[in-house]
Amino acid sequence: xxxxxxxxxxxxGKTMNDLIREVFATPLDNRYLRQMADSAVVEPEHRNPxxxxxxxxxxxxxxIFPGGDIGSLAVHGTVNDVAMSGARPLWLTASFILEEGxxxxxxxxxxxxxxEAAQEAGVQIVAGDTKVVERGHGDGMxxxxxxxxxxxxxxxxxxDRAQPGDVVLLSGTxxxxxxxxxxxxxxxxxxxxxxxxxxxxxxxxxxxxxAAPLVHCLRDPTRGGLAAALNELAETSRxxxxxxxxxxxVRPAVAAACEMMGFDPLTVANEGKMVVIVPPxxxxxxxxxxxxxxxGQNAARIGFVTDDHPGLVLARTGIGxxxxxxxxxxxxxxxxx
Amino acid sequence: xxxxxxxxxxxxGKTMNDLIREVFATPLDNRYLRQMADSAVVEPEHRNPxxxxxxxxxxxxxxIFPGGDIGSLAVHGTVNDVAMSGARPLWLTASFILEEGxxxxxxxxxxxxxxEAAQEAGVQIVAGDTKVVERGHGDGMxxxxxxxxxxxxxxxxxxDRAQPGDVVLLSGTxxxxxxxxxxxxxxxxxxxxxxxxxxxxxxxxxxxxxAAPLVHCLRDPTRGGLAAALNELAETSRxxxxxxxxxxxVRPAVAAACEMMGFDPLTVANEGKMVVIVPPxxxxxxxxxxxxxxxGQNAARIGFVTDDHPGLVLARTGIGxxxxxxxxxxxxxxxxx
Numbered sequence: 240x241x242x243x244x245x246x247x248x249x250x251x252g253k254t255m256n257d258l259i260r261e262v263f264a265t266p267l268d269n270r271y272l273r274q275m276a277d278s279a280v281v282e283p284e285h286r287n288p289x290x291x292x293x294x295x296x297x298x299x300x301x302x303i304f305p306g307g308d309i310g311s312l313a314v315h316g317t318v319n320d321v322a323m324s325g326a327r328p329l330w331l332t333a334s335f336i337l338e339e340g341x342x343x344x345x346x347x348x349x350x351x352x353x354x355e356a357a358q359e360a361g362v363q364i365v366a367g368d369t370k371v372v373e374r375g376h377g378d379g380m381x382x383x384x385x386x387x388x389x390x391x392x393x394x395x396x397x398x399d400r401a402q403p404g405d406v407v408l409l410s411g412t413x414x415x416x417x418x419x420x421x422x423x424x425x426x427x428x429x430x431x432x433x434x435x436x437x438x439x440x441x442x443x444x445x446x447x448x449x450a451a452p453l454v455h456c457l458r459d460p461t462r463g464g465l466a467a468a469l470n471e472l473a474e475t476s477r478x479x480x481x482x483x484x485x486x487x488x489v490r491p492a493v494a495a496a497c498e499m500m501g502f503d504p505l506t507v508a509n510e511g512k513m514v515v516i517v518p519p520x521x522x523x524x525x526x527x528x529x530x531x532x533x534x535g536q537n538a539a540r541i542g543f544v545t546d547d548h549p550g551l552v553l554a555r556t557g558i559g560x561x562x563x564x565x566x567x568x569x570x571x572x573x574x575x576x
Numbered sequence: 577x578x579x580x581x582x583x584x585x586x587x588x589g590k591t592m593n594d595l596i597r598e599v600f601a602t603p604l605d606n607r608y609l610r611q612m613a614d615s616a617v618v619e620p621e622h623r624n625p626x627x628x629x630x631x632x633x634x635x636x637x638x639x640i641f642p643g644g645d646i647g648s649l650a651v652h653g654t655v656n657d658v659a660m661s662g663a664r665p666l667w668l669t670a671s672f673i674l675e676e677g678x679x680x681x682x683x684x685x686x687x688x689x690x691x692e693a694a695q696e697a698g699v700q701i702v703a704g705d706t707k708v709v710e711r712g713h714g715d716g717m718x719x720x721x722x723x724x725x726x727x728x729x730x731x732x733x734x735x736d737r738a739q740p741g742d743v744v745l746l747s748g749t750x751x752x753x754x755x756x757x758x759x760x761x762x763x764x765x766x767x768x769x770x771x772x773x774x775x776x777x778x779x780x781x782x783x784x785x786x787a788a789p790l791v792h793c794l795r796d797p798t799r800g801g802l803a804a805a806l807n808e809l810a811e812t813s814r815x816x817x818x819x820x821x822x823x824x825x826v827r828p829a830v831a832a833a834c835e836m837m838g839f840d841p842l843t844v845a846n847e848g849k850m851v852v853i854v855p856p857x858x859x860x861x862x863x864x865x866x867x868x869x870x871x872g873q874n875a876a877r878i879g880f881v882t883d884d885h886p887g888l889v890l891a892r893t894g895i896g897x898x899x900x901x902x903x904x905x906x907x908x909x910x911x912x913x
Contacts, residue, residue, distance in 0.1 A: 242679060242680045242681065243676075243677050243678060243679055243680065244674045244675065244676055244677060244678040244679075244680065244683065244708055245676060245708070248674065248706070248708050258706070261680075262680065262683055262684055262687055266687050266688045266690070266691035288625075290627075290724070292667055292669060292702050292703050292722075292724060293669065293703045294669035294670070294671045294703050294704065294705050294720065294722055295671060295705045296671040296672070296673050296705055296707045296720055297707075298673060298707045298709050330629055332629060332630065332631035332722045333631070334631045334632060334633040334720050334722075335633070336633050336635060336673070336718055337581045337585065338581065339580075339581055339582060340580050340581060341580060341581040342579060342580055342581075343579045343580065343581065343598075343599065344579065346581065346599055347599055350599055350603050351603045353603075354603035365629050366629050366630050366631050366722070367631065368631050368632045368633055369585070369595070370633050370634075370635045370718075371581055371582070371585050371910070372635050372715060372718075372910075372911065373910070373911075375712060376713075376714060376715040377713060377714065378709060378713040381673055381707075381709075381718070383631065383633055383671050383720035383722075385629075385631055385669045385671075385703070385720075385722030387627070387629060387724060573708070573709075573710070574709065574710075
C-alpha cells in the first residue's frame with residue numbers, strides 16, 4: 240500500500256510535499272523549480288524583462304459550486320499563482336480533459352465563466368487543448384491552466400525572503416472556499432449562503448505593491464490552507480512565524496461548519512486570499528492598501544516573523560497558550576480545487 | 577446523445593474542430609487564439625522579443641509504449657508545438673493528474689523520462705503541479721505541459737502563410753506513433769518492433785530555418801495525422817494543397833498494420849514529424865537541411881500549394897487518379913496522445 244498513489248498525495252500537505260521531494264525534485268531539478276514558489280520567475284539571458292510562469296490542474300468536485308465553478312477557479316488560481324511572484328499576469332493557456340458523456344451545456348457554462356474571469360482579471364487565454372477520455376476515466380472535466388506574467392522591475396518577492404521582524408498580514412477571511420465546496424458536495428446540514436472566495440488577486444497585489452514596494456513574500460493559501468502556506472514560508476525562509484489565532488478573520492458560517500466537522504479552519508482551502516510578509520516599516524501602508532481594495536476589506540495583521548524556532552509556525556491561542564500549527568497531513572478535503 | 581461529449585470530440589478531427597468552434601471560439605476569442613496555430617506567439621507591448629506559448633494535456637493509453645511513454649511524449653509534444661511557430665522552446669510547465677492506486681514506480685519512470693526528454697531538447701521544466709483523483713476517476717495519470725519559447729527576429733511562420741506555388745515537405749515516415757501505441761494497447765497480431773517516432777523537433781526546426789529562413793508554415797501532424805494537418809493549413813491559408821501519395825514515406829510495418837485494420841496512414845498520429853511549407857526558391861535548401869539531420873533523413877517533397885480548390889487537399893493516387901483527402905472525422909484512435 241505504500242508504493243501506490245493515495246488521495247493524500249494530492250491534498251497539498253506534508254504527504255504531497257514528500258512525494259514531490261521523493262519523485263519530482265531530483266530528476267527535474269533546476270534553479271527555477273528549486274525556488275518552490277507558486278510560479279517560476281524566468282529570465283531570458285541577456286534580456287531585461289523577467290517572466291513568471293505557473294501551472295495548475297483543477298479537479299474540483301462538484302464542477303459548479305456556490306460562488307464559482309471549475310472554469311473561474313482555473314483562471315483565478317493560476318492568475319493568483321503568477322501574481323504571488325509580484326508579476327502582472329498576462330497570458331494563460333487552458334487545457335481540458337473531458338469525460339465522455341459530459342453535457343455540452345455544462346461545458347459551455349464553464350467556458351463562459353473562464354472567459355469572464357479572464358476578462359475581469361485582464362489576462363488573455365492564448366493557447367488551448369482538448370482531450371476526451373472514456374466514461375469512467377475522468378469526472379466530467381478537468382482543466383489545466385498555465386500562466387505567464389511580467390515581473391515589474393525592482394520587485395523581489397519570494398518564499399525565501401521572510402526576515403525576522405517582518406509583519407505577517409492576511410488579506411481576508413479564511414476557509415470560505417473549502418467550506419462552500421464541501422457544503423455543496425456533501426449536501427451538508429450546515430449549507431448556508433456561504434460563497435467560495437474564488438477571485439483574481441492580481442489587482443490587489445498591484446495596489447499592495449504600489450503602497451509597499453518592499454513586500455518580501457506573497458502566498459495564496461489554497462490546498463492545505465493558511466497552515467500549509469505559513470509552514471512553507473517558514474521552512475523556505477528558515478524563520479519562525481508566530482500568529483495570534485484571535486486576529487484571523489473567520490466567517491461565523493465557516494467557524495460553525497468547521498466545529499461541526501472537526502476541521503481546523505487554518506487547514507481549509509482559500510481561492511481569493513493571500514498572506515503578505517512585509518518589513519515592519521511598510522506594514523501600516525500595506526494594511527491600508529489592502530483595506531482600500533474590495534478584496535482586502537477584512538485584511539488583518541495576524542503575526543510576525545521571528546528568528547526563534549526556525550521552520551516552525553506557532554499560534555497564540557485565545558486563552559493565552561501557544562500551540563504549534565502543523566503542516567496538514569493531507570487527507571482533509573480531496574478535490575477541493 | 578447530441579448534447580454530450582463523445583470520444584470523437586477529442587480525436588483531432590472535424591468533430592473536435594466543430595466543438596472548438598461551437599464552444600470555445602466565441603467566449604474566448606482574441607487575436608492569439610484566432611491564429612489557430614500550434615502555439616500562440618505573444619508579444620509584450622513596447623518590447624522586442626516575441627514568445628511562443630502552447631499547452632497540451634496527454635492522456636495516452638498505455639502509459640508506456642514502444643519508443644516512449646506519457647512523460648517523454650508530454651515533453652516532445654509541447655516542445656514541438658512551440659517549435660512549430662519557429663520559436664526556440666525554453667521553458668515548460670508540467671502538471672499531473674494522478675489516479676489513486678497508481679504505482680509510484682511507474683510515476684518515477686515517467687518523471688525520469690520527462691527529465692531526460694527535457695534535457696535532450698534543451699528546455700527547462702520551470703513549474704509544476706500535482707493533483708490526485710479517486711480510483712475510477714482517472715486512468716493512471718494524465719499530464720499537462722505548457723511551453724514558452726522565443727521567436728527569433730525575422731521569423732514569420734504561421735498556418736495562414738501558405739501561398740500558391742509553395743512546396744510541401746514532410747520530414748519523415750508517417751503513422752509510426754499511432755500504430756506503435758495501438759499495437760501495444762490492443763496486443764495486436766501485427767505487433768512488430770515498430771517504435772513511436774516521439775521526438776523533439778526543435779533542433780530540426782533550427783537547422784531548417786538556418787538553411788531556409790523564409791519557411792511559411794510548420795505543422796506537426798499529431799492527432800488526425802497528416803490529413804488533418806494539411807487540411808488545417810489549406811483552410812487557414814485559404815489555398816489548395818495537392819500531394820502525391822506515392823511520395824509519402826510509410827514504413828512497411830505501418831502500411832501492413834493500416835491495411836489490416838482498415839486505417840488510412842494519412843490519418844494516423846505522429847509525434848516526431850512535421851509538414852514544412854516553403855517558397856519554391858528555398859525548397860531544395862530546405863530538403864537538404866532536413867536530410868542532414870537525424871530526424872529528417874526520410875524527408876520528402878510531397879506536393880505543392882495551389883490557388884485551385886482553396887481549402888481542399890487532393891492526393892494523386894498511384895494509378896493516376898485524384899482523390900480528396902478529407903479531414904478525419906474523429907473516431908479513429910482515442911487516447912493516442
